Amino acid sequence: MAVKIVLPGAVMTVQDGGRYGYQEAGVQVSGAMDQMSFRNANYLVGNEETEAVLEVTLFGGTLEFTEDTITAITGADMEPVVDGDPVEMNCPLLIRKGQTLTLGMTRQGCRTYLAFAGGIDVPLVMGSRSTNLKCAFGGYGGRALKAGDVLELGKPKLSFDRVKKRRTKGIETEKIIEVRAVPGPQQEYFTEAGEKAFYSGTYTITDQSDRMGYRLKGPLVESKNGTDIISDAIPLGAVQIPPSGQPIVLLADRQTTGGYAKIAVVCSFDIPKLVQGRPGDKVRFLKTDVKTAQKLYRKQER
Amino acid sequence: MGEKEMYRIMPAGDRGLVVEFGNVIDIQTNDRVQQLKKCLREAQIPGVLELQPTFRSLMIYYDPRKISYGDLEKRVRTFDSAATSEGHARKRILKIPCCYGARFGPDLGEMEKYTGLDRDEIIAIHSSVDYRIYMMGFLPGFVYLGGLDPRIEMPRLSSPRIKIPEGAVGIGGNQTGVYPVASPGGWRLIGGTPVEFYDAGREKPILCQAGEYIRFVSISLDDYYDIRRMIVKGEYTIEILEEEGEQ
Numbered sequence: 001m002a003v004k005i006v007l008p009g010a011v012m013t014v015q016d017g018g019r020y021g022y023q024e025a026g027v028q029v030s031g032a033m034d035q036m037s038f039r040n041a042n043y044l045v046g047n048e049e050t051e052a053v054l055e056v057t058l059f060g061g062t063l064e065f066t067e068d069t070i071t072a073i074t075g076a077d078m079e080p081v082v083d084g085d086p087v088e089m090n091c092p093l094l095i096r097k098g099q100t101l102t103l104g105m106t107r108q109g110c111r112t113y114l115a116f117a118g119g120i121d122v123p124l125v126m127g128s129r130s131t132n133l134k135c136a137f138g139g140y141g142g143r144a145l146k147a148g149d150v151l152e153l154g155k156p157k158l159s160f161d162r163v164k165k166r167r168t169k170g171i172e173t174e175k176i177i178e179v180r181a182v183p184g185p186q187q188e189y190f191t192e193a194g195e196k197a198f199y200s201g202t203y204t205i206t207d208q209s210d211r212m213g214y215r216l217k218g219p220l221v222e223s224k225n226g227t228d229i230i231s232d233a234i235p236l237g238a239v240q241i242p243p244s245g246q247p248i249v250l251l252a253d254r255q256t257t258g259g260y261a262k263i264a265v266v267c268s269f270d271i272p273k274l275v276q277g278r279p280g281d282k283v284r285f286l287k288t289d290v291k292t293a294q295k296l297y298r299k300q301e302r
Numbered sequence: 303m304g305e306k307e308m309y310r311i312m313p314a315g316d317r318g319l320v321v322e323f324g325n326v327i328d329i330q331t332n333d334r335v336q337q338l339k340k341c342l343r344e345a346q347i348p349g350v351l352e353l354q355p356t357f358r359s360l361m362i363y364y365d366p367r368k369i370s371y372g373d374l375e376k377r378v379r380t381f382d383s384a385a386t387s388e389g390h391a392r393k394r395i396l397k398i399p400c401c402y403g404a405r406f407g408p409d410l411g412e413m414e415k416y417t418g419l420d421r422d423e424i425i426a427i428h429s430s431v432d433y434r435i436y437m438m439g440f441l442p443g444f445v446y447l448g449g450l451d452p453r454i455e456m457p458r459l460s461s462p463r464i465k466i467p468e469g470a471v472g473i474g475g476n477q478t479g480v481y482p483v484a485s486p487g488g489w490r491l492i493g494g495t496p497v498e499f500y501d502a503g504r505e506k507p508i509l510c511q512a513g514e515y516i517r518f519v520s521i522s523l524d525d526y527y528d529i530r531r532m533i534v535k536g537e538y539t540i541e542i543l544e545e546e547g548e549q
Contacts, residue, residue: 023363024354025500025508026482027442125502135442135483137502185312185320230327231439231446233354233361235318257356257439265315293316294366301367 001118001153002066005145006100009061014120014139014151015252017050019128023256029236030130030138033211033252034111036272037075040168041115044072044092046158051119052129054145056112057211058278060103063114069153070117070160071095075171076109076276090170092163108173109276117163118154133211134253172273176202176282179270181239182290186229186261190241194222198239198263199287203247207279211253213240214274216283220245227261234258237266237274239285251275267293269300309334311375316366319374322359327448331358332436336513341381347374355512356437357446393515395432397541398480398495400471400518401526402428406494409459413473413490416456425520427451428492432515433478443482443500443508447516450478462488469495471518493518496529497540509540517543 005012015038018031032038032055039049060078065071073080073089080087081102087093095101103112122129122140131139140149187195201219208215221241234240238250240260249266250258252275264285266274277283309323323334335355342353342362349368354361364374402425403410410421417424433447440446450473458474463486466472470481472489481487482499495518499509510516521529532538 020352020363022442022508023352023361024438024512025442026438026440026444027508126507182313182315185314185322230325230357231437232320232322232356232359233314233318233439235314235361235363237315255440256354257437262314265313265318267316269316290313290316290371294370297316297366 001069001155003069003116003151003153004064004066005147005149005151006062006064008145008147008149009056009103010059011057012061012145013055013131013133014052014122014129014145015055015131016052016129018252019126019130019132019138022126023233026256027126028132028134028253028256030128030132031252032113032130033275034075034113034171034272037111037113037171040090041072041074041113042119044074044090044163044166044168045070045115045117046092046156046163047115047117047119048157051115051154052122052139053116053120054114054151056103056114058110059105060112062100062102064100065095065097067097069095070156070163071101072115073103073112074115074168075112076106077170078103078106078112090168092160092166094160094164106278109171110278111276116153117156117158121152121154132253171276173276174273176284177273177277178284178286179274180267180288180293180296181237181264181285182267182288182293183264184262187263189223189225189227189229189261190263191222191224194220194245195263197221198247199285201284203283203285205277205279205281205283209279211251213251213254214249214277214283216247216249218246221247221263223261229259229261231257231259234262235265236268237271238262239264239266249274267296269297311378313371314361317363319362319364319371319378320359321362321378324358327357327436329434329448332434332513335360338378338381342378345377345381347377349374356439393432393545394513395515395517395543395545396510397517397519397543398497399521399525399529400429400493400495401521401523402493404523406470407492409472409490410492413454413456413492417454419453424454424492427454428473428478429518429520432517435510435512435514435516437512438508441482441485441500442502443510445479445499445510445516447477447479450476452476456490458488459490462486466491467494469497469499471495494526496526496533498533
């Protein structure tokens with residue numbers, strides 16, 4: 001069972017739930033940016049929800065199947081076609097031996113996930129199959145996929161009949177992406193005006209945004225005496241304010257530690273819709289407290 | 303002693319909790335971070351996923367389905383006395399062979415001019431200190447070391463090098479350290495170690511951890527290649543010393 005990359009598109013990498021347990025040694029977490037679409041894709045094809053999938057950013061590419069393969073497409077809509085015919089997203093597809101799947105430019109959202117029954121069989125590195133592009137390990141040879149690469153697949157757990165009725169919800173697309181954020185751990189570094197600007201302003205995702213972080217542009221977040229801190233840990237979704245006063249939201253490929261004050265941390269359950277934002281899209285931060293955030297988290301994750 | 307005021311507990315989003323001990327870089331503060339990490343590791347609190355010690359704080363990543371922020375905060379506070387007591391003074395020192403100069407030390411000449419010391423003095427000073435690993439971060443296996451002698455401090459290059467090889471030993475401002483993987487960087491390069499601080503394919507991918515110490519041991523170029531050969535064959539183990547600290 002294998003899938004051959006005919007055309008790789010913009011950035012196509014192997015990702016899973018992330019590489020946990022080594023942040024104290026400086027190893028970035030990596031993993032699928034949109035964990036919701038990632039898990040949904042695995043569910044649809046009958047995989048464990050943490051199997052390795054393909055993450056495709058902004059525009060797609062073409063894949064050829066060497067065997068009949070249960071496949072699911074979630075996340076951004078890149079108008080998928082199989083041998084020229086449009087196919088549905090967010091449901092299992094049985095793609096036949098010799099057929100090709102092509103993804104185009106994204107119409108909505110930023111990242112598409114392709115799961116294959118059995119998962120992508122690349123070696124586990126420190127407990128994860130995710131690609132760490134910066135340090136060039138994990139995933140497929142530590143790099144983004146190129147034309148001619150062949151991805152071996154694991155053994156499917158369930159037959160197509162067993163999964164064919166499965167459906168998942170597509171991504172949320174909002175005119176302005178609203179994300180909830182818990183203040184801290186360094187909110188006291190900012191003036192009242194700075195904090196107000198942050199929670200009331202609308203920010204634009206700049207084109208200097210990638211898997212490491214989203215650089216935003218908008219109302220200045222004023223600090224009292226600069227934002228340099230003694231470097232400490234950076235959780236997923238941390239909003240750092242560098243001297244420019246323009247927020248950076250740290251994401252899957254973030255460094256494990258950093259030296260800018262963090263005004264807030266975006267709630268984990270709102271990261272998926274943030275990372276489906278593209279350069280030019282708008283973002284607003286809604287202040288919440290940790291108790292409310294955890295209630296929402298438990299409700300969503302059950 | 304006002305122990306309650308000696309640390310703060312804060313949320314870091316919905317899945318992180320930070321315990322912050324002061325706002326300084328010193329051994330006492332860093333010891334408290336290490337002590338708390340040790341206590342929490344031993345306690346195995348259900349829902350706690352990962353502990354990340356830094357210079358003066360401990361990040362606790364946890365699953366809010368298993369434990370709430372409030373409950374975790376209460377649990378952490380039960381370790382008050384442990385976390386605020388003096389760390390026990392046993393030092394674990396990793397002896398890291400380092401070939402100073404040769405092709406590994408392109409900046410030694412500049413350092414001689416800047417510091418007014420000759421290269422033998424620079425090397426003697428650099429290899430005479432047990433450097434504390436305060437934190438790891440930035441890159442896999444990258445150590446933030448404390449203890450550099452002010453006589454051999456030197457500002458970073460004004461224009462960073464595009465690629466510094468794995469194992470390079472350098473000085474940047476008041477810091478010294480080792481590049482665990484090839485990377486761009488602005489440190490002054492004075493030597494190279496054959497030892498791999500990080501190797502994804504090794505059973506224990508990361509060589510060391512925060513709280514330990516590093517002592518550089520000057521070796522010849524021949525020794526460097528001998529050790530490299532032994533590492534490739536899997537026959538090399540670094541020497542580790544356990545010493546009583548002087549605190």
